[in-house]
Amino acid sequence: MNIGTIQDSDRLKVRLRGRGGRALGEVEEAFAATLEPGDSFLIGGQVVRYEGLRDLTVEVTKQPGKKPKIATFSGTKFATSTQLSQRILAGFQQKDWPELPGYMRDWIALQRHVSLLPRADRLLVESFPHEGRFATVVYGFAGRNALQTLGLLLSKRMEEARLAPLSFVATDYAVMLLSLEPLGDAAGLLAPAGLRDGLERWLAGNAVMKRSFRGCAVIAGLIERNMPGQRKSGRQATFSSDILYDTLLKYDPNHVLMQITREEARRGLVDFDRIEEMLARCAGRLDHKELDRLSPFAAPLFLEMGRVPVQGAAQERLLAEETARLMEASGLNKITLAPLQ
Amino acid sequence: MSDGHVFFLFGEELTARASGVLWWADRRILCVSDLHMGKSERMARRSGVMVPPYDTADTLLRLQNEIEALAPETVICLGDSFDDLQASGSLDPAQCACLYRMQAGRKWIWIEGNHDPGPVAFSGAHLAEYRDGPLVFRHIAELQLLAEDRAEVSGHYHPKAAVSVGRRHITRPCFLYDQHRVMLPAFGTFTGGLRSDTAVLRDVMQPGAVAVLTGETCHVLPMPRG
Numbered sequence: 001m002n003i004g005t006i007q008d009s010d011r012l013k014v015r016l017r018g019r020g021g022r023a024l025g026e027v028e029e030a031f032a033a034t035l036e037p038g039d040s041f042l043i044g045g046q047v048v049r050y051e052g053l054r055d056l057t058v059e060v061t062k063q064p065g066k067k068p069k070i071a072t073f074s075g076t077k078f079a080t081s082t083q084l085s086q087r088i089l090a091g092f093q094q095k096d097w098p099e100l101p102g103y104m105r106d107w108i109a110l111q112r113h114v115s116l117l118p119r120a121d122r123l124l125v126e127s128f129p130h131e132g133r134f135a136t137v138v139y140g141f142a143g144r145n146a147l148q149t150l151g152l153l154l155s156k157r158m159e160e161a162r163l164a165p166l167s168f169v170a171t172d173y174a175v176m177l178l179s180l181e182p183l184g185d186a187a188g189l190l191a192p193a194g195l196r197d198g199l200e201r202w203l204a205g206n207a208v209m210k211r212s213f214r215g216c217a218v219i220a221g222l223i224e225r226n227m228p229g230q231r232k233s234g235r236q237a238t239f240s241s242d243i244l245y246d247t248l249l250k251y252d253p254n255h256v257l258m259q260i261t262r263e264e265a266r267r268g269l270v271d272f273d274r275i276e277e278m279l280a281r282c283a284g285r286l287d288h289k290e291l292d293r294l295s296p297f298a299a300p301l302f303l304e305m306g307r308v309p310v311q312g313a314a315q316e317r318l319l320a321e322e323t324a325r326l327m328e329a330s331g332l333n334k335i336t337l338a339p340l341q
Numbered sequence: 342m343s344d345g346h347v348f349f350l351f352g353e354e355l356t357a358r359a360s361g362v363l364w365w366a367d368r369r370i371l372c373v374s375d376l377h378m379g380k381s382e383r384m385a386r387r388s389g390v391m392v393p394p395y396d397t398a399d400t401l402l403r404l405q406n407e408i409e410a411l412a413p414e415t416v417i418c419l420g421d422s423f424d425d426l427q428a429s430g431s432l433d434p435a436q437c438a439c440l441y442r443m444q445a446g447r448k449w450i451w452i453e454g455n456h457d458p459g460p461v462a463f464s465g466a467h468l469a470e471y472r473d474g475p476l477v478f479r480h481i482a483e484l485q486l487l488a489e490d491r492a493e494v495s496g497h498y499h500p501k502a503a504v505s506v507g508r509r510h511i512t513r514p515c516f517l518y519d520q521h522r523v524m525l526p527a528f529g530t531f532t533g534g535l536r537s538d539t540a541v542l543r544d545v546m547q548p549g550a551v552a553v554l555t556g557e558t559c560h561v562l563p564m565p566r567g
Contacts, residue, residue, distance in 0.1 A: 222392065243530070243531065244393055247393050247395050247396065247531075248393050248395075250395070250399065251395035251399070255393070309509060315509075318506040319504060319506060319554070319560045322504055322562075323561055323562035326504075326563050327551075327561060330549075330563040332549065
């Protein structure tokens, strides 16, 4: 029986710097990619400072006493079942939660106090400013894959509404979008007709499809897997799978790899049925809470790995601002436009 | 799309276009570098790696858009136009026709590159370098400019530059220029890039050099040197 190919998630060894440095463990490649020299994280029971990447190994030094970043393992991404989601939502209706540990009771009670607790028959949307950006959180309780899709659709609709979305991140219970402009009309954004229409159009050319394509292309042997720290060596051609995806989409959209990618995405990453189920059970009943700061339930979303960047106006705007700032800071903006003779 | 970033090289007004071509409006010269046509074909031939073979068609299509937009009198291809000399014979009839149409009615100059160090199968002048006014067009930048070279236009290195915006790093192919030279990004669809903080680019480009990111629109910043 052939049950397909499963791609392992990439991990990198962590080792203390210096001759014969001790191996401390492994972190996910995606986590290593977010580290800058000087960052600290907890591994093997100690706080270490990230020094750099060498030969596919994360080199660290000991740094006791500093507050660490935490190494997260995203692991397998199975969605919670519908039943479990229902049980969690039903649980929120209790007055108190004596069966839960104290910190969780406090956390849920605080959410009820500053915002609302999500309900099965209503859709809770929160929006609040955060570090110069605007966050929109939709508590869909539809599982990670469906909410990932919802994140894509909403980011597309926010782009059309000129809210300049930057990125989104999905968990089993909510999706959070960050944008440069505040969300005004939550109901309009979540209108089912608009979402369905978006699904028809988004399939091509988006980050989730490209991620699926990368998996397919690696399994097919079309491209090699890239690891940070490895790129400098080796003269063999490395290819951006995104460029290959775009080229195939333009010139050969029915290529077998594209067919597989679409099928993979539909089965694994899209899960639109659960979005339909979510929209059906809420039937347009929507609570939009505009808060002045993040809510207890939104906080974990900021720690979640796997933020998906949105390519669009926001990126261009930030680039324009940052490059203008760099030109100004260097003084080059004053001299480069003058003819030199 | 904006028309690009205007700058001056030895008194000559040049435009770095968001598409990655250089436009010298006074002389109506369009300059493009590192097309690497036939790259997928060469990879398949040499290493058996079957990447989608649409890079040549896509490269030609994008070049055609720029030629239609600017109507240049002269087109200078700054070398590595073909991924190797054999690849220059790999264009299919439609691609050849596209190239012939672009060449019709204008001067066309193929500068030799390290990938295509000899005459190619297409018409046009085949030169090691080309001079016009104060500018010399060559494939690889000379580390020390010759006495007669007042300013240089080159390609070869496929420069790209990274900008950190918040936690995100955005990397795009870019032009690099200083008071004496401009280096073009690679135009070919399947061409990678060399980061501007690499030693060789830091050596070639003077302090005060500027990077122009290409893409949807141009973004101008001081050349990142790491």
